[in-house]
Amino acid sequence: MSKEEVVLLDFWASPFCGRVKIALAEKGVEYEHREEDVLGSKSELLLNSNPIHKKVPVLLHNGKPVCESTVIVNYIDEAWPSPPLLPTCPYERARARFWGDFIDKKIFEGGAKIWGSKGEALEVGKKDFIEILKQLEGTLGEKDFFCGDNFGFVDILLIPLTTWFYAYEKFGGFKVEDECPKFSVWVKRCMQRESVAKALPEPEKVYEAVVMLRKMNGIE
Amino acid sequence: MAAISLQTATMAEEVKLFGTWASPFSRRIEVALKLKGVQFEYIEENLSNKSPALLKYNPVHKKIPVLVHNGKPVAESLVILEYIDETWKHNPILPADPYEKAMARFWAKYMDDKLWPAATKVVVSKGEEQKAVIEEIQEQLKTLESELKEKKFFGGESLGFVDIAANIIVFLLVAQEALGLMEILTEEKFPVLHEWYQRLVDDAVFKECVPPRERHLGFFKARFGSSTASK
Numbered sequence: 001m002s003k004e005e006v007v008l009l010d011f012w013a014s015p016f017c018g019r020v021k022i023a024l025a026e027k028g029v030e031y032e033h034r035e036e037d038v039l040g041s042k043s044e045l046l047l048n049s050n051p052i053h054k055k056v057p058v059l060l061h062n063g064k065p066v067c068e069s070t071v072i073v074n075y076i077d078e079a080w081p082s083p084p085l086l087p088t089c090p091y092e093r094a095r096a097r098f099w100g101d102f103i104d105k106k107i108f109e110g111g112a113k114i115w116g117s118k119g120e121a122l123e124v125g126k127k128d129f130i131e132i133l134k135q136l137e138g139t140l141g142e143k144d145f146f147c148g149d150n151f152g153f154v155d156i157l158l159i160p161l162t163t164w165f166y167a168y169e170k171f172g173g174f175k176v177e178d179e180c181p182k183f184s185v186w187v188k189r190c191m192q193r194e195s196v197a198k199a200l201p202e203p204e205k206v207y208e209a210v211v212m213l214r215k216m217n218g219i220e
Numbered sequence: 221m222a223a224i225s226l227q228t229a230t231m232a233e234e235v236k237l238f239g240t241w242a243s244p245f246s247r248r249i250e251v252a253l254k255l256k257g258v259q260f261e262y263i264e265e266n267l268s269n270k271s272p273a274l275l276k277y278n279p280v281h282k283k284i285p286v287l288v289h290n291g292k293p294v295a296e297s298l299v300i301l302e303y304i305d306e307t308w309k310h311n312p313i314l315p316a317d318p319y320e321k322a323m324a325r326f327w328a329k330y331m332d333d334k335l336w337p338a339a340t341k342v343v344v345s346k347g348e349e350q351k352a353v354i355e356e357i358q359e360q361l362k363t364l365e366s367e368l369k370e371k372k373f374f375g376g377e378s379l380g381f382v383d384i385a386a387n388i389i390v391f392l393l394v395a396q397e398a399l400g401l402m403e404i405l406t407e408e409k410f411p412v413l414h415e416w417y418q419r420l421v422d423d424a425v426f427k428e429c430v431p432p433r434e435r436h437l438g439f440f441k442a443r444f445g446s447s448t449a450s451k
Contacts, residue, residue, distance in 0.1 A: 052330070052363060064319055071325045078318035094294045094303040101296050102280065135280065 006031035007060040009046050011038045013209045015108065016069035017057040018160025018200050023073045025195035026156070027080040070104060073156060085153045096147050099139060100157045106132045107161045114168045115210050118219060126172040133180045140186055151193060159190040159200070166203035167210040235260040236288040238274050240267060242431050242439055244387045245297040246285040250429040251384050252301050256308040298328055301381060313381045327367060327374060328385035334360050339392045343399065343444040354404060357392070361405060365413040372419065379423055390421065390430055398440035 008024070008031050010017045024031055036046055036056050049058045049065035059066045059075065066075045077085040086093050110132050113125030136158070140146055146154035165176050177184040190196050214220060237253065237260050239246030253260050265274055265284050277286045277293035287294045287303065294303045305313050315321050338360065342353045364386075368374060374382035389405070396404050407414040420426055431439075 061319070066319070066322045066326075068326055068329060071322050071329065074325065075318055075322040078321065090303055090306040091289075091292055091294070093306065094299055097299040097302060098280075098294070098296055101299060 004029075005060070005062050008033050009036050009043070009049065009056050009058040009060070010034060011036050011056045012201050013163075013206055014038075014056055015160035015163060018163070019069045019156055020057045020059060020072050020076070021199035022156050022160065022195050023076040023085065025199060026083065026085065026151070027076060029076070029080055070100060070157065073153065077153070083150075085156065087147050087152070092147060096153045099136075099146060099154050103136075103154070103157050103161070107158070108164075111161075111164055111168050114172045115164075115214060116217065116219060122172060126168075126174060129168065129172075130174070130179045133176065133183050137180050137183045140182065144189060145186070151190065155186075155190055159187065159196055162187050163200050163203050163206050164210070167207040170207060171210075171214075233259075234288075234290050236263060237261070238263045238265055238271075238277065238286040238288070239284045240265055242436065243284060244391045247429045247431070248297045248384050248387055249285045249287060249300050249304070251379070251387070251426055252304045252313060254425045254428060255311050255313065255379065256304065257311075258304070258308055298325075298332070298385065301328075301384065305381075311378075313375065313379070313384065315375075315380070324375070324381045327364075327382045330360075330363075331382070331385040331388055335386075335388050335392075339388055339395070342392070342401070343395050343440065350401075354402065357404060358409065361389075361410055361413055365410050368412055368416055373416065379420070379426060383420060383426075386420070387426075387430070389417065391436075393417075394431075394433070394436050395440045395444070398437040399445055 006024070006029055008017070008020055010021070010033055012035065021033075034043070034045070036042055038056060042054060045060075046056065046058060047054055049060060050056075050067045053067060055067070057067075057069055057072060059072045061075075061079065066072050073085070086096055110125070110129045114122060114129060117125055143149075145151050146158070162176075169175055176187075191200075235253070235258055237246070237249055239249065239262065241264060250262075263271070263273070265271060267284070270282060274284065274286060275282055277288055278284075278295045281295060283295070285295075285297055285300060287300045289303075289307070294300050301313065314324055335357070338353055338357045342350060342357065345353055373379050374386065393405060395401075405414055405417060421430070430436075
């Protein structure tokens with residue numbers, strides 16, 4: 001059997017890249033990791049593989065590029081079917097995709113309204129963000145993971161985004177643990193998984209990067 | 221005025237679609253259900269007075285479309301399309317191959333993330349800003365044209381996931397006509413996409429699922445018309 005060639009174009013602080021790293025680890029897929037200088041100069045491979053968005057992550061499987069993290073996670077699930085990241089029944093799969101879409105639309109952008117602003121706008125951003133987490137808490141309910149007993153698609157999409165929460169907490173003056181305790185329990189549960197712990201950056205390091213981003217955007 | 225088109229629901233299967241006549245997202249679901257020959261009950265929503273049923277079935281976003289299958293709701297048009305494809309497996313709208321499927325999902329997302337925001341911007345902007353948005357849209361159409369290449373449809377020989385998601389272009393061009401804007405999808409600039417567009421709107425199923433033309437033109441004129449013409 002010929003060796004599969006899997007390459008990930010990555011950026012250490014990107015939660016979207018984190019998703020892909022976790023998915024590959026969950027499937028036990030070996031891959032070559034290439035760090036991109038996304039704030040500096042992007043590699044030719046990145047620009048050729050993702051000419052439309054010019055963004056990471058990009059997964060190259062035997063030379064063929066897949067872009068957009070949610071599309072990549074789905075691709076990984078289908079190209080390496082075991083263990084499955086999505087439930088088997090169509091209705092539960094649709095539910096997982098719905099919450100994946102919710103997470104894609106709300107979390108990172110919601111967080112940007114906190115780190116990217118100050119004063120009244122920041123307060124509004126913080127309130128809205130906590131509301132979003134409460135909605136997620138509601139759908140999690142008493143389950144261990146978003147789709148039940150097994151770590152999967154929704155957890156993979158969401159957990160890397162939580163590495164940015166420390167930065168939001170510092171700028172917003174709040175603690176996720178106080179506002180959404182059940183959510184925090186889920187975060188800790190996910191972080192205990194080796195695939196997650198190994199893939200994700202330290203929140204303190206992310207905070208330093210966000211401080212820089214804030215300065216670059218002239219917010220201080 | 222609530223318009224309910226009741227097509228026979230069998231005892232075994234109850235399918236309802238909550239939508240609005242002028243929404244491309246709602247119309248996408250109609251295309252998919254009709255391609256699969258699925259009988260459904262259509263419920264027209266009044267978005268300024270949403271029904272308790274809609275609010276119950278989509279409490280998170282309170283939006284249409286919502287598909288309700290045997291009492292269980294599915295929301296978000298692309299999620300619904302995948303659900304339909306997995307539940308009624310004949311006449312598939314997504315490819316079977318994982319890589320081809322990933323490409324289809326990428327391009328459908330492109331429609332929603334790029335084309336849709338630009339289309340909504342073009343109807344509310346004026347003058348130079350509007351010209352700039354039209355140029356942006358044409359750049360996007362160029363990208364789509366090079367993706368389509370020699371294929372009859374984005375889905376290959378027949379309509380697929382991406383073609384259905386691309387129904388936004390129909391709405392864009394009706395808006396263009398209604399507001400007297402410069403022609404966006406010219407045959408000259410987009411020979412391949414222009415032909416694809418004709419095939420799309422001539423398709424037997426697809427053409428049943430576009431808003432009635434005169435009413436649609438009137439809708440855009442009433443909502444966005446004034447001195448927005450930029451020829």
